[in-house]
Amino acid sequence: MSTDTPGSQSSLHRANLERVLRAVRMAGSLTQAEIARGTGLSAATVSNIVRELKESGTVVVADTSSGGRRARSVSLSGDAGIVVGIDFGHTHLRVAVGNLAHRVLAEESAPIDVDVSAQQGFDRAEAMVERLLTQAGFRSDKVIGVGLGVPGPIDVETGALGSTAILPGWTGIAPGRELAERLGMPVHVDNDANLGALGELVWGAGRGLSDLAYIKVASGVGAGLVVNGQIYRGPGGTAGEIGHITLDEAGPVCRCGNRGCLETFVGSRYLLSLLAPTLGQDLSLPRVVELAQQGDLGCRRVIADAGRQIGTGVATLCNLLNPRRVILGGDLAEAGELVLAPIRDSVARYAIPSAARQLSVVPGTLGGRAEVLGALALVMSEMGESGALGRA
Numbered sequence: 001m002s003t004d005t006p007g008s009q010s011s012l013h014r015a016n017l018e019r020v021l022r023a024v025r026m027a028g029s030l031t032q033a034e035i036a037r038g039t040g041l042s043a044a045t046v047s048n049i050v051r052e053l054k055e056s057g058t059v060v061v062a063d064t065s066s067g068g069r070r071a072r073s074v075s076l077s078g079d080a081g082i083v084v085g086i087d088f089g090h091t092h093l094r095v096a097v098g099n100l101a102h103r104v105l106a107e108e109s110a111p112i113d114v115d116v117s118a119q120q121g122f123d124r125a126e127a128m129v130e131r132l133l134t135q136a137g138f139r140s141d142k143v144i145g146v147g148l149g150v151p152g153p154i155d156v157e158t159g160a161l162g163s164t165a166i167l168p169g170w171t172g173i174a175p176g177r178e179l180a181e182r183l184g185m186p187v188h189v190d191n192d193a194n195l196g197a198l199g200e201l202v203w204g205a206g207r208g209l210s211d212l213a214y215i216k217v218a219s220g221v222g223a224g225l226v227v228n229g230q231i232y233r234g235p236g237g238t239a240g241e242i243g244h245i246t247l248d249e250a251g252p253v254c255r256c257g258n259r260g261c262l263e264t265f266v267g268s269r270y271l272l273s274l275l276a277p278t279l280g281q282d283l284s285l286p287r288v289v290e291l292a293q294q295g296d297l298g299c300r301r302v303i304a305d306a307g308r309q310i311g312t313g314v315a316t317l318c319n320l321l322n323p324r325r326v327i328l329g330g331d332l333a334e335a336g337e338l339v340l341a342p343i344r345d346s347v348a349r350y351a352i353p354s355a356a357r358q359l360s361v362v363p364g365t366l367g368g369r370a371e372v373l374g375a376l377a378l379v380m381s382e383m384g385e386s387g388a389l390g391r392a
């Protein structure tokens with residue numbers, strides 16, 4: 001009879017090992033006391049597991065301080081494995097290589113028109129991954145997995161993009177399968193808003209929180225939802241489509257087929273169209289933000305109005321999910337208080353007072369890197385423990 005049956009001491013020990021490894025992997029570094037609090041394990045159990053993992057070379061332990069007291073900081077060994085992140089934006093491709101100790105070893109970004117051809121995009125991504133692995137000094141067989149972000153919802157059953165209206169050149173493409181075949185590596189795929197949420201949760205403005213929403217405002221509008229420390233995707237993978245909350249049933253027709261969606265009032269195409277008569281057609285959202293910060297009244301008005309509309313969507317989200325924090329990402333987030341203050345005004349007006357009081361609305365701290373760092377975190381979140389435990 002196997003000693004690793006459910007409920008056996010061996011099975012329990014392995015489960016505890018996995019809990020400790022996951023906690024450390026997602027945080028990057030934790031004291032033993034923080035591991036105990038986060039996993040619910042006793043201090044003695046954590047101490048024994050950390051000692052075992054240290055002896056096997058899976059973790060490293062260093063002296064540190066916590067609250068003025070001496071403590072021991074635990075992090076995964078730098079050679080415990082390599083992860084790759086790939087972020088396809090509408091106008092850029094960003095790739096990063098990192099290790100499980102949360103150190104980014106190489107990173108590169110290049111302009112790309114992702115709408116033109118999926119195959120061209122995959123060609124560029126494949127070449128960048130190979131180049132960055134060489135630059136970081138690692139062979140491909142050291143890669144545990146690849147995280148891939150795309151600007152659209154992923155069908156959880158087929159792995160294909162769920163909305164061809166977003167990426168018409170990618171119709172019928174399952175990007176995870178395509179890249180896995182090209183790279184010969186496991187690929188985990190998600191939409192850019194979810195990866196932005198993961199990036200900020202693990203690396204940025206959401207660290208230490210278990211409930212938050214990341215809202216990305218760029219060409220479209222999407223939200224990544226973190227509930228109890230996990231990305232919530234919904235059964236079909238479309239949770240967080242905040243851009244398709246209806247604000248005006250008689251409003252502009254949205255690419256989704258409905259009228260007056262939030263996205264039709266705050267997406268970059270609409271905002272730029274408002275300013276084109278006075279500032280010209282060769283205008284970008286980053287330039288609008290720059291002009292607003294320099295005092296341009298028209299740009300300030302457009303950004304403030306967009307903030308109030310976004311705040312209406314945030315208030316709805318607040319009433320439904322009661323998150324602790326909303327993090328704004330994408331080009332519009334660079335406007336800072338010019339957009340954040342109107343968002344907070346709308347939340348105060350439309351959200352349930354108790355939920356609004358608990359909510360903070362802040363800009364992301366990772367900027368354009370949020371999604372690619374989230375892609376690294378996606379691998380850490382989705383990978384099994386077998387690799388690390390095998391080393392243990």
